[in-house]
Amino acid sequence: MTTTRRKAATASVLAVLALGGTLAATSPASAATPTQYNGACGAGYDVIRATPIRSSQSTIPATTFVTYNSTAGKVCAVTVRTTPGARVFMEVTLDTWPYSSGEAKESGSFTSYAGPVYKDVPDDGQCLTWSGSIDIYYNSDNGNCT
Secondary structure: OOHHHHHHHHHHHHHHHHHHHHHHHHOOOOOOOOOOOOOOOOOOOEEEEEEEEOOOOOOOOEEEEEEEEOOOOEEEEEEEEOOOOOOEEEEEEEEEEOOOOOOEEEEEEEOOEEEEEEEEOOOOOOEEEEEEEEOOEEEEEEEOOO
């Protein structure tokens, strides 16, 4: 390949890559991208589980995060919207299974997140259960058994 043709080919490839980068940069973020944890539980809480709440196969309007603070001996849950906006019904619950001393729950009309709610670390033989909802969409999970 001659030098002129090589330069033209390289310029064409760079132009296509630049255009692709421009298109990628201007397209909206994927609705299937999970929400980022917002730190609402406070300092020292690390995410141990994240449960997406789906409104369709490809859309996640919110995610419920379960966090743990080893120093405090507490777990925390918060349901965070993927994109904050107008007030909408949201809920977060945190409990233990197979027996409970009462669930920690917050629900209402929120613009960005519901919670945080806290519980002590589960006793031996118990598991955490949690759920979250946004508008009419709901998801729950359990785990982190002791």
